[in-house]
Amino acid sequence: MHTKTIVDLSSGLKEGAFSSEELVQHFLKRIDQLDPDLNSFITVTGEQALAAAHEADQKIKAGGAGPLTGIPFAHKDIFCTKGVRTSCGSRMLDNFIAPYNAGVTEKMQQAGAIMLGKTNMDEFAMGSSNETSYYGPVKNPWGDNLVPGGSSGGSASAVAARLSPASTGTDTGGSIRQPAALCGITGIKPTYGRVSRYGMIAFASSLDQGGPMARTAEDAALVLQTMAGFDERDSTCVDQPVPDYTASLNDSIQGLKIGLPKEYFGEGLDANVARTIDEAIAEYRKLGAEVVDISLPNSKLAAPAYYVVAPAECSSNLSRMDGVRFGHRCKDPVDLEDLYKRSRGEGFGEEVKRRILIGAYALSAGYYDAYYLKAQQIRRLISDDFKKAFEQVDVIMSPTAPTTAFGLGEKTKDPITMYLSDIYTIAVNLAGLPGMSVPAGFVNELPVGLQIIGNYFDEARLLNVAHQYQQVTDWHTRIPKGFE
C-alpha cells in the first residue's frame, strides 16, 4: 500500500480494496519500524489518526468521500494543530499546544485527510539541512548520514521513505523545493498569497508560503487543491478562485517555451547535477517544448537580499517567544531581564539566534537604509527580472539545488556554505512566484531535482509541465533501498 500514489489509494478506498483504518495502521506501523532511524517525525498522532480514519471509512461507505478522504498525510510541525503540540522544531515551543488550527490544518481536516503526525524541521524553519532542529537531525533515506535538506526535511524524508503518501511543507527560501530535490520527491511552493498563512508559525512573513510535498505532480495537485484558497484571517492571502489543478494535468506541452537562465547554470553548480538537468531539458524538447536561453541579471543579489529580509522579519516575528505567556520559560527568573535573557537564551538554538542578531542589526537605526531598504529595492529588481523573462517564456527551469544531498555535519560549521545550497530557490520567494521541484535523475545514486518556476498564480501550468515529464520518466517512482 505504501508504494501507491494518493490517486491509487483514493480509488482503492472507494472500491473497498482496503479501508482507511487499514491504510493508517499500515503507515503507522512503517513509522514505528523505520522512523526511529530517520527521525522524520516529532510527534506521531496514532490514536487520533485511527479515530479519524474510522470516521473517514463511514464517509466513504456513505458515498460522501472526496479525493483526500481517508488518505494519510503528515503536517510539518509549523502548522498549528488544535490539541496537538506544535513545536516548530524548537525547544522554545516544546510545550506549546495551540488552541486553534491553522487555515491549512482546517482545510486538510475538512477534506477528510488523516494526519499521521507532525514532521521534523529546522528550528523555526531556519536551515537547509534539518540539522538545526531541537529534536535532532533527520536522515535522508537515500544514504546513510546524509541530510534530507531543509527546512521541511522531515516532510521530505517521510514521503521519500514511504512513511506517508504526502506531507505539508513551508518554503521561505527553498524549504519545500530543496528537500524535495534532495529526497527525490515532488514539491511545490505556490504563489505568495495562494495558501493561507494563518496558524503557520511565521519565519519571514513576506516570504513564507505553505505547499504540498508528494511523490507525483498529480498527488501534489490534489493536495494543493485542498490547501489553496482565500482565508480572511490572513491579510496577505489573495481572494482569487482556485482553478482545478487536475483538469489541466494532461494538456499537451507542445510549443511550451522554457527559459534557461544562464545565471543558474554557472559557477558553484555540480557538473553531474548540471548534466542531469541537461538530460531533463532534452526530455522536454522531445515532448515538444522550445528552449530559450534567458538572463535574470540580478540573480547574484538574491542571496544577500534574502539574508537581510528574512532575518529582519524573523527577528521581529520571534519576539513573541518571550517566556511570558507560552513556550519555554527559564527556571526561577530573578527579574524581567533575567526572564527574557534566559528563556530566549535557552529556548532558541544557534542558527535562530544568529538570524535574530543579523535581523535586529539590519533594522537598527542608522543601518536600516543600507540594509533593509536596499534589500527591498533589490527585491523589486529581481521581480522585474522575472517579469521580463515571463514576457518571453512560459516557465523557467533550473537545478533546484547546486548539489545532491550532502553529509550530516558537512556544512554546519560554515553558515555561508549552508546558505548557498538555496542559491537557486530564494529568488522565487523574493519575487513571490510559484516554484516546483521534480525528481529528474540521479548522481551517484542520489536524487537530483529540476526546478520549474512559473508566473504568478500559474500553479496549474507548473503541475501540468511536471506531470507531462513524469509520464515519460520514472525518477519519481524510485524507492530508496530499505524502504521498498
Added chain:
Amino acid sequence: MEWETVIGLEIHAQLATRSKIFSAAPTAYGAEPNTQACAVDLGLPGVLPVLNKEVVRMAAKFGLAIGANVSRRSVFARKNYFYPDLPKGYQISQFELPIVEGGHIEIELENGETKTIGVTRAHLEEDAGKSLHEDFHGMTGIDLNRAGTPLLEIVSEPEMNSAEEAVAYMKKIHSLVQYLEICDGNMQEGSFRCDANVSVRPKGQKELGTRAELKNINSFRFVEKAINIEIERQIDVIEDGGKVMQETRLYDSDRNETRSMRSKEEANDYRYFPDPDLLPVEMDDSFIEEVRKSLPELPAQKKQRFISDFGLGAYDADVLTSSRELADYYEAVATASGGQSKLAANWVTGELTAMLNKENKEITESPVSPEMLGGLLQRIADNTISGKIAKTIFEAMWNGEGDADSIIEKKGLKQITDTGAIEKIIDDILANSPSQLEEYRAGKEKLFGYFVGQAMKATKGKANPAQVNQILKSKLKG
C-alpha cells in the same frame, strides 16, 4: 532673563469601535482581566492581524475635520521592543506613512484672539495591555484586555507657548473627537490621554531648547499643572548653570512633580519596519468623499452659526459648542423658547451649568429637559414671571415638580402686572412708612430701594419689577 516655553502634544484617542483594531475581541472597558483577549491579542504563534476597517473610516473623519491630508496610501509598521504587556514584542503602529498628515486646530486665547496650532500627523496604532503590580506578592500580573484596542495618536507641532494654550488645544481635540463620534473622550478610563513635549528657551532665540517628554497625564488639570511645574524645573536647571537633559519624565500628581523615567541613552531603538502581515491601507477618492459627506457639523462651523443665527457673542458661542451634547441642548432650548436665543444662552451657561456642576452631572443627565427650560424662558419673555421668580421655578423643575406652567399655576407665581393693583400696594406702603418717605423727600434717594423691596415683599416677588419702579417713581415725586 525672560523665557519662552515651547510645547507639543501627543494625544492618544481611543477609537470607539466595538472590536479591536486587529482582532474580533470586544473593546468594552472594565471586564475581568484577560477575558477580552483572543489568540491574536495574546500574540500566540501563527495568528495574524486583520485590520478593522472602521478605524480607517474614523481616522479619515478626523483628518478631514482638521483640514489635513488623508493619505490615499498609509502603511502599518512594527515598533519593536520587549515589555511583558506588549504580547508580540512589537506594537503595530504607523511610522513613515501615517494615515493623516498636516492639519490644524484653532484655539481661543485669553485675550480673545485665536491661534492656529498645526497638527503634524495622526496615525493608527494598537494599545498595549496593562501590568498590574499590586496583589501578586512581588510578581507582576498582566491584563491583556486593552491589548489591541485601536488608538489614534494625534501629534501637534511644537506651537503652544503656555500650559493654558496646551490645555485649550487638548480641549479642542477632545471636543472634536466626540463631535465626530470616534472617541468617547472618557479620561478616567484612559480613552483620551496625553504626553507633552516641553522645552524652554530664552525669549527671542530661534532654535528650540532641549525637550523633556512628560508621560501619563490624564486630566486637563494635570496637563496644566505638569507643564507648569516642568517649565519651572527647566528654568531652575538652566539658571543654576545646568543643562536640561532629553529624557522621558513621569508626572506624579500626588506630589505635583515630574521625575525622570529614562534618558535618551536608555531609549529603545524601535527598529521600525513595515509590517509584512498587513497590506498598505488604501483609500480612494470616492471613499474619502463618502466620509466627508458623513461628517457632522464641526465645532468651529457650529460656533459661527450660533453667532450669526442666534446673535450670540463669540465667548458664549465658544462655550456652548464646546461639546456636541451641550450645543444640541442649547439649540433645543433656543427653539423651545420661541426665539429667545440670547436668554437661552444666559440660562444654559448660567443657572443650568451651575446646577450641573453643583451636582456633578453631565448635560445629558439634566433633570430639566431643553423643552422645559424653553417653556420657562417663554414665560419670562411674555412677562408672566420675572427673572427672579424664574429661578425659583427652575429649581422646582430641577426637583421634578413639573414644567414651568404647572409650577406657576400651582404656586400662584404669576407676575402681577395690573397697574391698579400695584398702585394700591404702593399707596399702602407709602402710607405705612411716613418717616422713610420724609427722609427720601429730604434727599436720601437711596431709600428708593427700600420701597421697591417692600413692594416685592408684599407681593412675594410677583410684582412686575419695571412697573413697580415706574409707579413708585411717580408717586414719590408726588
